[in-house]
Amino acid sequence: MSVKSNIDPRNQKLDAFLNDLASSKPAPGGGSAAAVAGALGAALSSMVANLTLGKEKYKEVEGAFETILEKAEKLRNEFLRAIGEDIEAYNEVMDAYGLPKNTEEEKERRREAIQSALKGATEPPFKMAELADEVLELSKECALSGNSHAVTDAGASAILAEATVRTALLNVDINLSSISDSSFVEEKRRKRKDLSQKARRRAEEVVEIMDGKI
């Protein structure tokens, strides 16, 4: 019944992905867009690392930037993988809503399935926000001690990572709004708030470092 998540955007042409996003299809949606923005942010930290490595002037930070590059590449891949996870979780919610509701027992089972699927659907966007938080750490290192000719790319990396956090967390909000377990909702709202405030603070830091170098 569910829309099968055979979307692997890595192998999709950008134009085709954007057409799917723009369509009325239930997926990809905002969650997938957040993940692509996160992948753009991670790629820009990779770029700064690649422009720093092998340069005499930055020999002292060679080791640090090898690690940054490795992490940034890993994060980029995880963002792209998260798209599939987000769509799967969304499908589970849709499947649960599609369960029969003829008897009281069926209604109860359906209600439980929906609640459980909604809780599950908060996980991929939280994961995206946490990945983006890691990108923000890398972009700060890039702005602080990477190739100064690429300092605006470090800033761009941070701005896109912050937008990823904010966009991904909208999917948390929409799911929390239908979850009846109030202690779950309260805990996740706190986590959501922490992640979004941290992202804002971190992005501001990177932009400040960058502004001092332009």
Place this chain on the structure above:
Amino acid sequence: MSVKSNIDPRNQKLDAFLNDLASSKPAPGGGSAAAVAGALGAALSSMVANLTLGKEKYKEVEGAFETILEKAEKLRNEFLRAIGEDIEAYNEVMDAYGLPKNTEEEKERRREAIQSALKGATEPPFKMAELADEVLELSKECALSGNSHAVTDAGASAILAEATVRTALLNVDINLSSISDSSFVEEKRRKRKDLSQKARRRAEEVVEIMDGKI
């Protein structure tokens, strides 16, 4: 001499585009990432429009959303076209720096060519910021009167459009920092500030409308 801008990301697989972005190649860079983020934002406004059109409940806004869809699709295409323009402009700067500088006359000609290319290179990022400003207008309409089930997609559209403005304007900053014509610099800095403040305000508005509906 220049890196030829044969990049048409529309026909490139997402993975290949991200690999190019992450590499030490001079282009694509932050400007291209800004444009892709803008295309994501525009696609999300298209999505809300597509989820609004043809629904009995939203019959009253049918005409308005036909226009929104048309504009959003146009903006998405313009963002993707802007990538090529941004890379071309960058190449012109690189070409100018590559001009001979053996005689005083050559030095003067080179200096003028660099200054002119730098001024030209502020145009594509300004254009991207202006396109993103138009996306913000559309996402506000989407949040206000589009399908309420997709209100977070309208919010995501606005957040990504604001990130596009901020990211694109970094390329303005970096070019202005090397331009000696102070009245040009002053005028463009004013324009830059206006665009970035407007984007922030507009995105806040959309997020506020959205929050009221979740």
